[in-house]
Amino acid sequence: MELTEPLDFSPVSPQAPTQEQIDEYRRLSAEQAAGVGIVSTVWRGRDYAATVSAFLSVSYDPPTILVSLYEGSRIAQAVSESGTWSLTLLTADQKRDANWLASPGTPIEGLLSQVKFKRGGATGCAIVSGALAYFEASTTNIYPQETHLLIVGNVVGMGSESIWTPNTSPLLHYGGDYRRLKP
Incomplete structure (x- = not known):
């Protein structure tokens, strides 16, 4: 049944959004719960890692994932x-x-010194110990989109380090903070 009341909306110009529109977009998009993960790689002999909440399972056949950085x-x-x-x-x-x-200004040297991790068998990248799941990927495409890169990769290794119990909860980002599911 269609309601006759008009929606309360703000038009947005994709070519020139105002700071107010950008802030409102951030606020509204934070109302969506998202899983929290760590992306890591080894480049030029050094570990790099960062917290993300923008990732996607793209395909099951072949297993393919995407991360936005x-x-x-x-x-x-x-x-x-x-x-x-x-x-x-x-x-x-x-x-x-x-x-x-996720902290701005984390050091490059010793970045993972405070994080328990193991090396992935397929890529050698850091996998945080005790994780719900992990995926190792080989990049297939990179799509520049506005302020971000959408990086797509074929999964070349995967697994889990967490034993599920009724109290196990994924780490979620919701309303501008980290949350957990209530058991």
């Missing part, structure tokens, strides 16, 4: 250049790791 970030440059990367999906108990790797 801010184009001007160290992790975007490293993942773009390395050709291989991993995505670790975190449990709610790994909030400290997510906070550390």
Whole structure:
């Protein structure tokens, strides 16, 4: 049944959004719960890692994933250049790791010194220990889109390090903060 009341909306010019529109977009998009993960790679002999909440399972056959990274970030440059990367999906108990790797100005040297991790068997990228799931990927396409790079990769390795219990919760980003599912 169509309601006759008009929607309360704000028109947006994609070519020239105002700062107010950008802020409103951020607020509204934060109302969607998203899983939290860590993207990592090894480039020029050094580990790079960052917290993300913008990733997507693209295809099951062949297994393909996508991650969105801010184009001007160290992790975007490293993942773009390395050709291989991993995505670790975190449990709610790994909030400290997510906070550390989301902090502006984290050091390049010793970046993972505060995070327990293992090396992925297919890529050698860091996989956060105790993860709900992890995927190792080989980049197939990179799509520049506005301020971000959409990086698509074929999954070349995957697994889990977490034993599921009724109290296990994924780490979620919702309303501008990290959350957990209520058991």
